Amino acid sequence: MSLDPVFMPVRELSEHVRARRVSPVALAETFLARLEKIGPRYNAVVTVTRERALVEARRAEAEIAGGRYRGPLHGIPYGAKDLLATGGGIPTTWGAAPFREQRFAEDATVIRRLEAAGAVLCAKLAMIELAGGMGYRQPVASFTGPCLTPWSRDAWSGGSSSGSGAAVSAGLVPFAIGSETWGSILSPSGNCGTAGLRPSYGRVSRHGAMALCWTLDKLGPLALTADDCGLVLEAIAGADASDPTTSLRPYQYAADASPRRFRFGVLAGALDGVSDDMRAAFDRSLDVLRDFGSIEDAALPDLPWEAATRIILQAEAASAFEDLIESGGIAGLTAPEDHFLPYARDAVLAKDYVKAMRIRGLMAREADRLFERFDALVAPGRLTVATALDQEFRGGMRGTARDIMGAVGNGAGLPGLIVPNGFGDRGLPTSLQFLGRAWEENTLIAAGRAYQARTDWHTKHPPVEA
């Protein structure tokens, strides 16, 4: 293949595939080889799905040669977080040693939709065990080992969609699917310097995905650009009879939306605890955002945004994994803290969980009211750049740091987009996040595209030797 597809956005790659300048089989071979050779360096891959990938790639090649082009994901390789069920004997491990031999009969809805779009599944990607729902506090929390950001030999990829972030960042796949309950798409995207999109709750079917928290779990793409996230979201979004929480609202990516001005808000408390390097990168980003939008301070009513969301998360996660916890099976998990923290969840009282769910209605209404004044809230993508592998990290989900953006976004089920916006301490990526009104993914992607049209951070890639 004369054309180098590595680090090429899906948008560009798909044009080459459609025009038959690139063969889907050759593409699959290129990324399979990178997954097999480079993936282990970062502990990014659980299973390379070579056999399935080549079947799907040959099918794509034959269809495109026959004039049956399915769209921008046709023939494009991708990886899926290993909490998405895959049939055909491919393991689905949930990142956890007790489930390392687990297999499902059928594909998750998202996998089926990507297959229907002609995408080529090349790998099941590493993740924090049980999507981090047992309370992990440091990077060594997966039976496949701590996942590294490709930007450093001793810094964490973020989690829980760890391999999804690392694989896109290292050019092992053009895009990946991750999941977020609280922070699990934004964290690895931020640490690895990729784009990541957390869709509105109910936008994407969770059928076939490991349940951590039924009212918080979302599935979404990680890719090189905001634009690519839109292409992938269109393929995976939509109602699904197998997931009653999915919305009937159709989603079509507004790829050709005209340039516009945006009303951005900076939420009170969103900069609390942010490191100096992240803050400096954010301040530089505000200068860029002012080129195509206004920026004003924003505030929400004094509600227990973080406490309510955390109670919901802890209660639902404890129920979702009741068998594993009650049986003592958590002793088989990798992170030492996951061996005992789940037992504390018995202290979440039913009345408090219900109260949190009642407050959630208030949270959803108040957040929506705020978005009458703003197209998006903006903030640093993370509190800090990637932590070292041997360090505990701070996070809102664990209650060890403030994360008002994460609590509002996940508690109210709102979409979020993260894009790289520079480099901070130790040469590691910094990031910028956008938080939007429910179902306004297109608004966020348009803002992200406008930002990326004015910056080149997304074109910088880690030094990955083949």
Added chain:
Amino acid sequence: MADREAAGAPLPATSPDSAAAEVAALFALVSARYGSRLDAPQLEGVRKAIEAIVDQAHAVRAVRLGNADEPYQTFRPYRADEAPRP
């Protein structure tokens, strides 16, 4: 609606003594259920986690809601002969 107008106003805070007693009671419950599986440092970790849970619970309990403020999730009766939703 009077209930809605009252929503959001804070309720009186819980006293520290009450919170400590709640932590102790909940820790006793968790210890009784799982203590035999845990060593002393792990039990201390559980106690700290329960303290955080109680803090969160008190923050949630302090919010005044109206009777009409339902949990923000939907339950629907099921019939097999109806088309699945959505």
